[in-house]
Amino acid sequence: MEQDNAVTIGKLIISNECMPPYTEANIVADRFLKSAHLDAVALVEGREPIGLVTRHKLLFKLFKRYGFELYGKKPIIALTDTEPLIIHKDERLDVAIDKALERQAQDAYDDIIIVDDNDCYKGLVSVKQMIIQQSNSLANIIIQKEMISAKVNELKKAELMKSQFVANVTHDLRSPVNVITVVAELLNLDSERNDIEGLKRHLSLLMSGATNLRALINNILDLSKIEAGKTEVLNENFDIVTMLREVGETTRILIGNKSVDVEVIAHDGPIFIDSDPVKVKQILTNLTSNAAKFTEKGKIVLSLAAEGNNLSISVSDTGTGIKEIDLNKLFQPFSQLDYTKSKKNEGTGLGLTIAENIVKLLGGSIRISSKFGVGTTFTVQLPINQSDKTNAKTSAEAISLHDIKTIVLTEHEESYGKG
Amino acid sequence: MEKVKKKILVVDDDERHLIATQEVLTNEGYEVFTYSWWLGVTNFVRRLQPDLILLDINMPALSGTGLSSLLLSNSGTKNIPIVFYSSNDEDSLRKTVSEYGARGYISKGNIYELKRKVAYYLDNNIQ
Ligand SMILES: Nc1ncnc2c1ncn2[C@@H]1O[C@H](COP(=O)(O)OP(=O)(O)O)[C@@H](O)[C@H]1O
Numbered sequence: 130m131e132q133d134n135a136v137t138i139g140k141l142i143i144s145n146e147c148m149p150p151y152t153e154a155n156i157v158a159d160r161f162l163k164s165a166h167l168d169a170v171a172l173v174e175g176r177e178p179i180g181l182v183t184r185h186k187l188l189f190k191l192f193k194r195y196g197f198e199l200y201g202k203k204p205i206i207a208l209t210d211t212e213p214l215i216i217h218k219d220e221r222l223d224v225a226i227d228k229a230l231e232r233q234a235q236d237a238y239d240d241i242i243i244v245d246d247n248d249c250y251k252g253l254v255s256v257k258q259m260i261i262q263q264s265n266s267l268a269n270i271i272i273q274k275e276m277i278s279a280k281v282n283e284l285k286k287a288e289l290m291k292s293q294f295v296a297n298v299t300h301d302l303r304s305p306v307n308v309i310t311v312v313a314e315l316l317n318l319d320s321e322r323n324d325i326e327g328l329k330r331h332l333s334l335l336m337s338g339a340t341n342l343r344a345l346i347n348n349i350l351d352l353s354k355i356e357a358g359k360t361e362v363l364n365e366n367f368d369i370v371t372m373l374r375e376v377g378e379t380t381r382i383l384i385g386n387k388s389v390d391v392e393v394i395a396h397d398g399p400i401f402i403d404s405d406p407v408k409v410k411q412i413l414t415n416l417t418s419n420a421a422k423f424t425e426k427g428k429i430v431l432s433l434a435a436e437g438n439n440l441s442i443s444v445s446d447t448g449t450g451i452k453e454i455d456l457n458k459l460f461q462p463f464s465q466l467d468y469t470k471s472k473k474n475e476g477t478g479l480g481l482t483i484a485e486n487i488v489k490l491l492g493g494s495i496r497i498s499s500k501f502g503v504g505t506t507f508t509v510q511l512p513i514n515q516s517d518k519t520n521a522k523t524s525a526e527a528i529s530l531h532d533i534k535t536i537v538l539t540e541h542e543e544s545y546g547k548g
Numbered sequence: 549m550e551k552v553k554k555k556i557l558v559v560d561d562d563e564r565h566l567i568a569t570q571e572v573l574t575n576e577g578y579e580v581f582t583y584s585w586w587l588g589v590t591n592f593v594r595r596l597q598p599d600l601i602l603l604d605i606n607m608p609a610l611s612g613t614g615l616s617s618l619l620l621s622n623s624g625t626k627n628i629p630i631v632f633y634s635s636n637d638e639d640s641l642r643k644t645v646s647e648y649g650a651r652g653y654i655s656k657g658n659i660y661e662l663k664r665k666v667a668y669y670l671d672n673n674i675q
Pocket residue numbers: 415419420423446448449450451459464465466467469475476477478479480481482505
């Protein structure tokens with residue numbers, strides 16, 4: 130963007146009309162009458178400007194009674210301003226405007242003659258043109274200022290989010306470490322007293338703290354790697370149906386002895402896609418572990434479908450559900466909702482943030498729909514990268530779920546197929 | 549006559565901190581109550597009239613600071629000393645203490661500091 134003080138008057142030259150000073154007035158008038166847009170003509174002798182004729186003033190004089198008779202044959206120099214405003218081409222625009230407007234009122238809007246370093250005639254600049262240019266640069270300055278302050282605000286916000294993030298990380302890392310330290314002390318006392326019951330109790334507390342810490346550290350490392358752009362996508366050709374069933378089985382284990390069934394609804398037979406299997410699994414695991422945590426009874430359904438060129442995998446549950454106002458909080462780091470908070474210990478508030486980031490990395494998207502008290506569905510869309518190297522069951526057509534098979538994993542971990 | 553045990557209430561949403569803290573302080577001879585859910589906490593405090601409240605700060609539903617303001621503005625609870633009990637760093641804890649009119653703070657993670665400071669705040673309950 131052009132800086133206002135870089136604008137010099139020389140850049141605004143619109144015409145370099147000029148005539149010798151002894152031209153007949155009639156001829157100059159003719160010139161004006163023929164070109165409607167010509168406002169002024171410089172009178173130049175050799176290359177030196179010595180006067181300025183303006184359309185308005187010349188025609189006014191000539192069209193008066195007897196004007197042509199009286200003045201028509203005279204040299205134009207006799208009828209014109211012989212002390213026109215002459216400004217060097219490198220003069221600053223604002224200074225030039227001041228000079229122009231300082232002139233007598235009747236001359237204030239006359240064109241300005243521009244000269245070069247040798248005082249030779251370069252051309253004419255209109256005052257109107259100058260003022261338009263000036264207000265444009267003022268507007269630009271204002272826009273620039275606004276842009277700068279918007280940028281500053283953005284940075285401030287990012288800074289705030291970052292420090293909020295650091296504060297959260299610090300607290301959340303310390304918290305399990307503190308549990309572990311205290312419990313270790315308690316274990317110490319137990320062993321001094323030979324208190325086996327105490328040892329058992331405190332060991333399981335210690336494990337829980339350590340597990341939480343491990344999850345947290347893994348999550349934080351994952352997230353910072355993603356945010357630093359250091360996460361590589363390593364595509365492989367793999368069968369998404371098998372993966373879905375495996376995730377289903379893991380989910381069933383996470384549910385423990387709550388009466389929640391897991392259903393896997395997918396094409397009967399393999400569907401090979403090109404994507405990063407480790408990352409796809411991480412996304413699915415993050416979603417199903419939430420479903421397992423926040424569902425007390427009912428079922429969790431993993432299902433696969435094709436939508437255009439996308440593969441869509443959804444995880445839905447009959448759990449606590451999420452209030453509408455909370456939906457957009459979920460993907461922010463460390464957000465854990467109060468009505469699910471009894472399970473806070475088991476989470477880090479980073480699972481969904483990570484899942485969303487990975488989904489983006491794989492070129493997909495993630496959607497959520499939920500009804501508080503009824504259940505939640507997360508849907509992940511991943512692009513189907515078609516590859517011809519294995520059986521071409523990757524196209525949407527091939528995945529059209531004619532051959533759907535539902536696998537139900539019940540509490541007793543026996544699985545049976547139906548459909 | 550048997551000495552009446554001092555009552556301490558620990559409010560924290562992390563179950564493990566509650567269990568560990570309760571054990572440590574019970575071993576010290578206090579009667580320890582725990583509360584992990586903000587709903588009805590003011591009523592609970594009013595009825596219990598503990599000698600000291602240890603309050604976690606980072607709780608998603610109702611922040612410890614919000615809760616302390618609530619307790620300190622309520623006539624039935626405002627004279628009960630509140631001490632923040634948190635994993636936050638000490639600088640921010642010090643600030644929070646002076647900002648919210650708590651008696652002080654105890655950093656989580658150190659049994660000895662916990663015992664010592666609890667004894668201190670109970671002995672120095674100047675109203
Ligand atoms: N399926 C679900 N049902 C209800 N609430 C959910 C579900 N998934 C996520 N949430 C809410 O979103 C929060 C953030 O989830 P997440 O980022 O995975 O963190 P974490 O599971 O470690 O708490 C959870 O604490 C919970 O409040």
